[in-house]
Amino acid sequence: xxxxxxxxxxxxxxxxxxxxxxxxxxxxxxxxxxxxxxxxxxxxxxxxxxxxxxxxxxxxxxxxxxxxxxxxxxxxxxxxxxxxxxxxxxxxxxxxxxxxxxxxxxxxxxxxxxxxxxxxxxxxxxxxxxxxxxxxxxxxxxxxxxxxxxxxxxxxxxxxxxxxxxxxxxxxxxxxxxxxxxxxxxxxxxxxxxxxxxxxxxxxxxxxxxxxxxxxxxxxxxxxxxxxxxxxxxxxxxxxxx
Numbered sequence: 369x370x371x372x373x374x375x376x377x378x379x380x381x382x383x384x385x386x387x388x389x390x391x392x393x394x395x396x397x398x399x400x401x402x403x404x405x406x407x408x409x410x411x412x413x414x415x416x417x418x419x420x421x422x423x424x425x426x427x428x429x430x431x432x433x434x435x436x437x438x439x440x441x442x443x444x445x446x447x448x449x450x451x452x453x454x455x456x457x458x459x460x461x462x463x464x465x466x467x468x469x470x471x472x473x474x475x476x477x478x479x480x481x482x483x484x485x486x487x488x489x490x491x492x493x494x495x496x497x498x499x500x501x502x503x504x505x506x507x508x509x510x511x512x513x514x515x516x517x518x519x520x521x522x523x524x525x526x527x528x529x530x531x532x533x534x535x536x537x538x539x540x541x542x543x544x545x546x547x548x549x550x551x552x553x554x555x556x557x558x559x560x561x562x563x564x565x566x567x568x569x570x571x572x573x574x575x576x577x578x579x580x581x582x583x584x585x586x587x588x589x590x591x592x593x594x595x596x597x598x599x600x601x602x603x604x605x606x607x608x609x610x
Contacts, residue, residue, distance in 0.1 A: 369392065369394070369428075369429045369559075370390075370391075370392045370415070370427070370428050370429075370529060371391055371392075371425075371426070371427045371429070372388055372389055372390040372391075372414075372415070372425075372426050373389055373424050373425050373426075373427070374387050374388070374423065374425075375387070375389070375414060375421045375423075375425070375426060376388075376421060376422050376423045376424055377410055377414055377419055378422065379410075382582045382583050383405065383407070383583060384407050384410045384583050385407045385410045385411045385583055386407075386583040388411060388424075388584070388585050389585075390578070390588070392559045393559070394528065394556075394557060394559055395555060395556050395557070395558075395575075396555075396560070396575050397551065397555045397560040397562065397573050397575045397576075398559075398560065398561045398562070398574065398575075398576055398578060399562050399564065399567060399570040399573070399574035399576070399577040400561060400562065400563040400564075400577075401563070401564065401567050401570070401578070401579055401580070401595050401599060402579055402599070403581070406581055406582060406583065407582075407583040408533075408563040408580055409457070409534075409563065410583075411561075411563075412454075412532075412561055413533075414426060414442065415442070415452075415529065415531050415561055416449075416454040416529070416531040417442045417443075417445075417448050417449045418454065420443045421442065421443065425442070425443075426442035426443075427439055427441055427442075428440045428442075428448065428528065428529060428559075430451070430528060450478055450479045450525065450527075451527050451528050452527050452530075452531060453521070453524075453525060453527035453529070453531065453558075454522055454533075455515075455518045455519055455521070455522040455532045455535055456518070456533050457533050457534050457537060460506050460514060460517050460518050460521060463505065463506045464506075464507060465506060466503050466504060466505055466506070467498055467502050467503070467504060468489065468502040468503060470517070470521070471492055471493070471517070471521060471524055474524060475488055475525060478525035478527075479525070480525055488524050488525070488526065489524065492520040492521075492523050492524040493520065495520070495523065495553065495554070496516045496517075496520040498513075498517065498520055511539060512538075512543040515537075515538075515539055515543070515547065516543075516546075516547070519532070519547060523550075523554060526557070528558055528559060529558065529561075530551075530555075530558045530559070530560045530561070531560075531561050532551070532560070532561065532562045534563055534564055534565070535547055535551070535562060535564075536548075536564060536569050536570075537565075544569065545572075548572040551573045552572070552573055560573075566596075567592045567595040567596045567599070568596060570592065574592065576588070576591075577590040577592060577595040578590070579598050579599075
């Protein structure tokens, strides 16, 4: 289980995340929706431990030896981060590297040992449909292929937490469908968080939606239709255009 308990991170009044509490079981895929600037990316950054809460705690509970639970806090540093796969809105770094070399490098940073590295690398390449471009430089790929590389990077350590910040941005319908199928395939073993502009695009992936307004979670356990109804057309159009 992943627990957020009164988590706050504000960088300006009503800008960021304020007193958010959530309980998420493994296998759940949470769609984080809301208008522009309400704190979606901040919330995902906190869950990914790219940001440290100013107050409150984020705790990941995992099965340990002898049936005992291991509890990791997001402010524990690398001990927690190694359990997170994080897809940001930016393209993968080190664009001069080939897809294969880049993913191998990122896997080692996540603590994947040499014994498991080849299997994890091949699995990520196959799962994300990257074998046709595995030897190509990332910078030479289209945006859709780069998003697949970024998703493969997030998946390569088989993380129990998967954080996807706007994974469908800037890619066509065919690529969106392919990415949605990949996310559905891995969701059973992870706590997955996805932000996006439009609940209709996230519907195929998400088991539940949360709605954010002015740095707060104002509704939880929504289905796609209810989440869509709570968002004004102005919000959806403004974000889709950005």
